[in-house]
Amino acid sequence: MRPTHLHQHRSPVACIVPPDLLRDIIRNGTEEERWAAADTMAIDTTFRTLRAAFAATVAATKVAMLPMGGQGGQPQRTIYDQKNSTAIALGTVARTEGQPAVRDAAVNEAYDGFGATYKFFWEVLGRNSTDNAGMPILGLVHYSTNYANAFWDGQGHMFFGDGDGRLFVRLTKSVDVIGHELAHGVTQYEANLVYQGQSGALNESMSDVFGSLVKQYAKNQTAKQADWLIGKDVVGPTLKPALRSMKAPGTANPYDKQPANMDKFVYTAADNGGVHINSGIPNHAFYVAATAMGGKAWEKAGRIWYDSLRDAKIRPTSGFKAFARATVRQAQMRFGDTSAEVDAVRAGWDKAKVKM
Ligand SMILES: [Zn+2]
Incomplete structure (x- = not known):
């Protein structure tokens, strides 16, 4: 039993918003709040099912994106625009490392939040990205429609919804939420604490x-x-x-x-x-x-x-x-x-x- 149990949780979908909170809102919230929470829960469940397929789809892309050198101090960020899709593929590249700000606030917030997180881990703890070997930092914004959550998928991708406006607004707006998601990657590469x-x-x-x-x-x-x-x-x-x-x-x-x-x-x-x-x-x-x-x-x-x-x-x-x-x-x-x-x-x- 034990190896199976561990395997199930090796690459958890670790999100910022707990499902209980959504369940509680479905029970006690206003009608509009209940719809928003139910939508987010449904998307979370669907994503968990589709995740394996997603990993296979993007595996080739990830290989092509491996960093060139081992030296630290420089993040390798790419932000993808999922254009409200829940499709299991990386969206359109919206901003890559070194490119100037674009007109889309979510793209810039993810880019800057990753930058602040990388900087913290590098300058304070001497850690070079999630894997401590310069792993690229990939953010997927505008995931789904009115999606009130953000999560680390256990495979190097951080997803951000736009929020529903009642429970949550744009999930890229808090740098601590971005740091939270990236830290799931750090934990996975270190103690790999079982998500249970x-x-x-x-x-x-x-x-x-x-x-x-x-x-x-x-x-x-x-x-x-x-x-x-x-x-x-x-x-x-x-x-x-x-x-x-x-x-x-x-x-x-x-x-x-x-x-x-x-x-x-x-x-x-x-x-x-x-x-x-x-x-x-x-x-x-x-x-x-x-x-x-x-x-x-x-x-x-x-x-x-x-x-x-x-x-x-x-x-x-x-x-x-x-x-x-x-x-x-x-x-x-x-x-x-x-x-x-x-x-x-x-x-x-x-x-x-x-x-x-
Ligand atoms: Zn979390």
């Missing part, structure tokens, strides 16, 4: 952590100045003010049910075992650790979390406890056994009630 249960929630949390750090780095904010919200610029009126909050999980919008600690851990079969819900727990641990350390969150806490994602003891099925232990170990190695940074990391997991 605790390891899945950890996978989601890594994307929120790095997505938030990309935003904080671009704005040059301290941990104290940062809003710690995810998706503030992509939510429509129904989900204002944001999709998630790392500072106060469960309070980002009327539908936000994220727990902030293990006492409130949600056991559910939905959403791959609540991956977008229980991610609130490690998200909050990071927030507490980063603010306790002070300064810029990427300088110490971000580095510790990144080192932990690459820690030899972290396996695809690792849960919160294993990851918490890795962060303490990495903080000890980098800052010393009795350092304030180690205390801050412990305080974070303590607040999230994750026992080590």
Whole structure:
């Protein structure tokens, strides 16, 4: 059973908007909101079915696009215009690396968001793109019609919908959402956390952590100045003010049910075992650790979390406890056994009630 299980989740379709949230809106929203949520859910399901065919279609293109050299510091971005299609092929090339801005805002936002994300990983963590070997960064915008989601397909493509205007507006508008999707690629190439249960929630949390750090780095904010919200610029009126909050999980919008600690851990079969819900727990641990350390969150806490994602003891099925232990170990190695940074990391997991 186990190898099959792992295989199923090796290349997950990892999205920013959880299916439960859509289900909840279908139950409790206004008629227009219910239609928008149902449409997005239907497209998500269809895409999961078609994904294998899509991978085969674009495989040839990807080979032709491999980077020329191994040197880092330069992203290789291509943005495709899907022209509202759900067809399983790459759309029209709208902007490639080095080309000036075009008239389409979604194309430029994806291009710039990828640039900010690449810059963060390169300048702060010395990482050269998702695979750390200069992998091209491919964005597909205007995917489907009124599609209220964005996702990493597990095969190197990031898809962005235009939103329905009520739940979400254009999904390229928040740099943390773009960072979130690209970070799914980084996680896949490192710990390859299985997108199910605790390891899945950890996978989601890594994307929120790095997505938030990309935003904080671009704005040059301290941990104290940062809003710690995810998706503030992509939510429509129904989900204002944001999709998630790392500072106060469960309070980002009327539908936000994220727990902030293990006492409130949600056991559910939905959403791959609540991956977008229980991610609130490690998200909050990071927030507490980063603010306790002070300064810029990427300088110490971000580095510790990144080192932990690459820690030899972290396996695809690792849960919160294993990851918490890795962060303490990495903080000890980098800052010393009795350092304030180690205390801050412990305080974070303590607040999230994750026992080590
Ligand atoms: Zn995600």
